[in-house]
Amino acid sequence: MKKEYSSYRDPSGFVYREDDVILRHINKSYIDKFKHMHSSGLYDKLVSEDMIIEHVLVKQESDYLIIKPDKVPFISYPYEWSFSQLKDAAITTLEIHKQAMSYGMFMKDASAYNIQFINNKPKLIDTLSFEFYKEGDPWVAYGQFCSHFLSPLLLMVEVDIRMLQMLRTNIDGIPIDLASKLLKKKGGFAAKQHIHWHAKSVAKHAMDGKVEINKPKKFIKVSKFNHLATINSLIKIIQNLKLDHVSTEWMNYYSNTNYTNQAFNSKSDIVAEYLKKIKPESIWDLGANDGTFSRLAIKIGVKSVIAFDMDPVAVEKNYLMTENHTDDIFPLLFDIMNPSPCLGFNNGERLQVGDRSKPDCILALALIHHLCIGKNLPFEMIAESFSKQSNELIIEFVPKEDSQVEILLATREDIFSQYNQDEFEIAFSKYYHITELNKIDDSNRTMFLMKKRGDYEI
Amino acid sequence: MYLDPNFGSMIIQLIIGLIAGAGAYLMIARKKIVSFSFKKKVTKDSTSDNANEGKDHEKGI
Numbered sequence: 001m002k003k004e005y006s007s008y009r010d011p012s013g014f015v016y017r018e019d020d021v022i023l024r025h026i027n028k029s030y031i032d033k034f035k036h037m038h039s040s041g042l043y044d045k046l047v048s049e050d051m052i053i054e055h056v057l058v059k060q061e062s063d064y065l066i067i068k069p070d071k072v073p074f075i076s077y078p079y080e081w082s083f084s085q086l087k088d089a090a091i092t093t094l095e096i097h098k099q100a101m102s103y104g105m106f107m108k109d110a111s112a113y114n115i116q117f118i119n120n121k122p123k124l125i126d127t128l129s130f131e132f133y134k135e136g137d138p139w140v141a142y143g144q145f146c147s148h149f150l151s152p153l154l155l156m157v158e159v160d161i162r163m164l165q166m167l168r169t170n171i172d173g174i175p176i177d178l179a180s181k182l183l184k185k186k187g188g189f190a191a192k193q194h195i196h197w198h199a200k201s202v203a204k205h206a207m208d209g210k211v212e213i214n215k216p217k218k219f220i221k222v223s224k225f226n227h228l229a230t231i232n233s234l235i236k237i238i239q240n241l242k243l244d245h246v247s248t249e250w251m252n253y254y255s256n257t258n259y260t261n262q263a264f265n266s267k268s269d270i271v272a273e274y275l276k277k278i279k280p281e282s283i284w285d286l287g288a289n290d291g292t293f294s295r296l297a298i299k300i301g302v303k304s305v306i307a308f309d310m311d312p313v314a315v316e317k318n319y320l321m322t323e324n325h326t327d328d329i330f331p332l333l334f335d336i337m338n339p340s341p342c343l344g345f346n347n348g349e350r351l352q353v354g355d356r357s358k359p360d361c362i363l364a365l366a367l368i369h370h371l372c373i374g375k376n377l378p379f380e381m382i383a384e385s386f387s388k389q390s391n392e393l394i395i396e397f398v399p400k401e402d403s404q405v406e407i408l409l410a411t412r413e414d415i416f417s418q419y420n421q422d423e424f425e426i427a428f429s430k431y432y433h434i435t436e437l438n439k440i441d442d443s444n445r446t447m448f449l450m451k452k453r454g455d456y457e458i
Numbered sequence: 459m460y461l462d463p464n465f466g467s468m469i470i471q472l473i474i475g476l477i478a479g480a481g482a483y484l485m486i487a488r489k490k491i492v493s494f495s496f497k498k499k500v501t502k503d504s505t506s507d508n509a510n511e512g513k514d515h516e517k518g519i
Contacts, residue, residue, distance in 0.1 A: 138468045138471045138472070138475075139471060140464075140468075142467050142468075142471050143464040143466075143467030146467075193470075193473075193474050193477065194474065197470055197473065197474075198466070198467065198470045201466040201467070201469050201470040202464065202466030202467060202470075203466070204466065205465045205466040205469060206465075206466060220468045220469065220471075220472055221472075222471055222472055222475040223475070223479065225479055225482070225483075226475030226476060226478060226479035227471075227475060228482075229475065229478035229479045229481065229482035230471065230474050230475050230478040230479075232478070232482065233474075233478045233481070233482075
């Protein structure tokens with residue numbers, strides 16, 4: 001039995017692994033609540049609405065229970081989501097809380113880490129999030145909801161879409177006082193109530209210990225009507241948040257690219273041929289942009305594609321194109337030059353991407369020049385890095401004569417004498433066998449299919 | 459996950475709850491008034507239609 005490192009906060013139970021199967025231990029103190037969640041119909045309701053991860057009871061003792069939840073294909077964190085992914089996760093959290101209230105329970109926490117995306121649908125994975133509701137109880141997780149969801153969403157809309165990255169440095173959510181300072185007076189009445197007044201109230205009562213001692217928390221009563229009205233108003237506020245003004249250099253990449261139709265079709269045919277040959281079940285599409293080639297992979301029969309991109313607008317666009325479809329493309333924000341690190345206590349609570357799963361194949365199309373010329377990365381470091389993640393690699397080499405590389409070189413000194421196809425092949429051959437190589441028609445680019453050398457195999 | 463209740467967040471919920479609750483109450487009241495006057499209008503219209511129908515019948519139209 002190996003206990004999950006991040007599963008230490010909740011006295012109701014913990015998550016652990018046994019032979020690579022995830023199990024959840026439920027302590028005696030939570031058994032009555034767990035049973036109520038089932039007997040009241042709340043669990044079935046949430047399952048029928050696709051809002052909670054399903055589980056089966058595998059062991060029942062008088063002082064503990066063990067359940068086996070469905071497997072989450074890829075664990076992702078809020079700082080890797082796009083704006084709409086965070087928005088959908090926030091609305092799901094509020095809807096679950098509302099549902100729970102109509103079954104005599106409420107959510108005792110509102111952590112964004114308790115939501116995971118399965119087939120692009122946000123679902124609650126923490127089955128032990130529910131407590132009994134008593135008329136008049138305020139929502140104890142309200143502050144956490146504002147820090148984990150509302151603050152970053154408002155900051156993305158009112159300040160900059162890149163403000164999401166603040167969740168990386170604040171893994172317990174953006175502190176309300178900080179959000180208030182950064183928002184200044186922006187955000188309208190929603191921000192005024194939930195962020196600015198909220199920050200003032202927290203600051204005032206945190207400093208005034210007397211208030212807590214002299215006036216017990218019992219005196220704070222929020223009627224069920226007002227409680228639900230607050231939740232409904234939060235849902236409306238979040239639904240109305242829109243990123244109208246944002247666009248980036250990548251957003252129209254495929255319409256601004258130097259590809260002719262012939263070159264694009266040729267590239268698509270080569271990628272399709274490679275994929276049919278190696279038949280991977282899972283792919284990481286690095287630099288996926290709007291997911292054009294991720295979709296091609298799904299069409300060919302790849303079961304799951306994680307479409308990584310460093311551009312939050314490209315990830316957003318990809319998610320909006322994907323969320324209403326059944327195809328298994330999971331767009332995520334990921335910067336190869338600054339990937340999600342291990343975070344939390346002892347760097348063990350949130351894992352780096354490579355420690356969460358490994359794909360069968362990496363797709364690195366029109367990426368190498370950005371890494372080598374844009375970021376000065378040597379070929380060998382890239383090859384070594386890719387080889388640690390998967391056994392198969394489909395990679396496109398973009399030579400210096402390509403107009404996209406010329407653009408990159410236009411504003412910098414050409415110190416990249418080693419940047420050519422021969423050096424590329426030598427560097428990658430150290431880690432991979434080059435099994436296929438094809439020129440893309442009507443272009444000076446080349447596609448490679450590579451298989452990792454035996455001594456480096458995962 | 460476990461979260462300690464935060465006093466400042468609870469206090470502000472009281473205030474926000476009152477505002478949101480008042481808003482929701484006004485919305486419900488508005489809906490009731492609109493549906494009541496709409497019903498009244500519909501009843502009035504249908505009554506006058508019926509009355510006209512009767513007259514039409516009387517006229518043999």
